[in-house]
Amino acid sequence: MNTRHPSRFAVTLLDRFVADEALKGDLVESAVDRTVFWFWHQVLSALLAQTISSVRATPRLATEAMLVAAAMLALIGFNAVVVANLLSHMLLLNDGDWILHSGRYASAQVYATAPLFALAVLSGRAIGAIHREHRVWAILACSLAASTAAFVNYYLFVPTVPLQPFIPSPAQQTAVALLFVGGLFIGISSRSTCEPLPSL
Amino acid sequence: MILLSILRVGDEAYGVPIAREMETTGGRTVVLSAVYTALDRLEGNGLVSSSMGDPTPERGGRAKRFFRVTPTGLKAVRQTRKALTQLWAGLTQLEGGRS
Numbered sequence: 001m002n003t004r005h006p007s008r009f010a011v012t013l014l015d016r017f018v019a020d021e022a023l024k025g026d027l028v029e030s031a032v033d034r035t036v037f038w039f040w041h042q043v044l045s046a047l048l049a050q051t052i053s054s055v056r057a058t059p060r061l062a063t064e065a066m067l068v069a070a071a072m073l074a075l076i077g078f079n080a081v082v083v084a085n086l087l088s089h090m091l092l093l094n095d096g097d098w099i100l101h102s103g104r105y106a107s108a109q110v111y112a113t114a115p116l117f118a119l120a121v122l123s124g125r126a127i128g129a130i131h132r133e134h135r136v137w138a139i140l141a142c143s144l145a146a147s148t149a150a151f152v153n154y155y156l157f158v159p160t161v162p163l164q165p166f167i168p169s170p171a172q173q174t175a176v177a178l179l180f181v182g183g184l185f186i187g188i189s190s191r192s193t194c195e196p197l198p199s200l
Numbered sequence: 201m202i203l204l205s206i207l208r209v210g211d212e213a214y215g216v217p218i219a220r221e222m223e224t225t226g227g228r229t230v231v232l233s234a235v236y237t238a239l240d241r242l243e244g245n246g247l248v249s250s251s252m253g254d255p256t257p258e259r260g261g262r263a264k265r266f267f268r269v270t271p272t273g274l275k276a277v278r279q280t281r282k283a284l285t286q287l288w289a290g291l292t293q294l295e296g297g298r299s
Contacts, residue, residue: 011260022252023236025262026215030232032258038229046233053237 006031010043012190018050069185076146076184077177083143084150085167092161103159109172112157116149116176117183124187131188142184149180201226202238203247203277206267214253214264239267247273 006028014024023046031039055062091099105112123145131138153176154161158168167173205221206213218239219230242248253264269277288294 020236021262022215022265023233025256025259025264026219026232028260028262029256029258030216030219041229042232045231049233049237 006039018046073181076181079143080146080150080177081173083147084154087151088154099161102155102161105156106159109157120180120183121187124184125191128188128191146181150177203269203273206269213267247276
């Protein structure tokens with residue numbers, strides 16, 4: 001399978017994260033008579049090479065960035081799981097009988113991860129559009145999107161909610177929340193106008 | 201291998217033809233970013249020099265980076281050939297085999 005036009009998403013990733021213009025041009029030029037697999041392989045390799053050289057060139061900045069990203073991932077993911085559980089328990093207290101029937105699609109959760117991740121990337125891109133001018137709103141939108149995703153996950157995929165502890169299936173829920181927040185970050189990064197890492 | 205590929209491609213030696221030359225002669229897929237990493241290192245060591253060309257539409261408006269082997273690089277290639285030739289000489293285990 002050949003590609004006449006390289007994937008826009010792949011080119012966006014290149015433009016956003018790879019500093020070497022000549023390398024980007026070579027990849028775009030080669031995409032015309034190469035397979036999609038070849039192009040993605042090259043793009044992912046270029047991203048990895050850029051990451052390694054950025055870390056080597058600015059180890060302190062890279063370490064700070066990774067720590068902040070990990071902290072945000074953990075905080076927003078934890079927030080999403082807790083908010084979703086609080087919300088469901090509040091609904092139960094207010095005669096929310098429908099939550100009793102949660103988890104009817106529990107067996108299909110693994111199939112929901114791809115669309116959930118895609119939805120997260122799209123949400124992240126929307127948030128990325130307002131990220132620079134309205135950072136507080138962007139953070140709130142992130143939390144709201146992640147909490148909503150966690151709640152929907154809770155209702156669709158976690159069975160018999162009232163019979164379970166306050167946070168049932170914590171590992172599963174946390175994994176889903178982290179996946180969603182990771183997708184949000186990727187979406188924001190693909191569109192945000194934050195200052196890029198220094199060119200090498 | 202990269203230095204030889206640049207020499208074989210000639211004046212139009214930029215990333216794409218260099219990688220194609222390596223794929224043709226080496227018989228395996230080449231990762232372009234790895235080629236650039238090696239080229240940057242070779243340029244840092246003074247074995248190659250590079251210059252930017254004009255942006256072209258088929259590359260999304262991005263310029264080509266042309267590479268040339270410097271006299272120091274040529275000297276290194278000759279030394280490597282000499283060393284490899286000496287290493288190959290007299291290897292009886294490799295004589296008469298299919299590959």
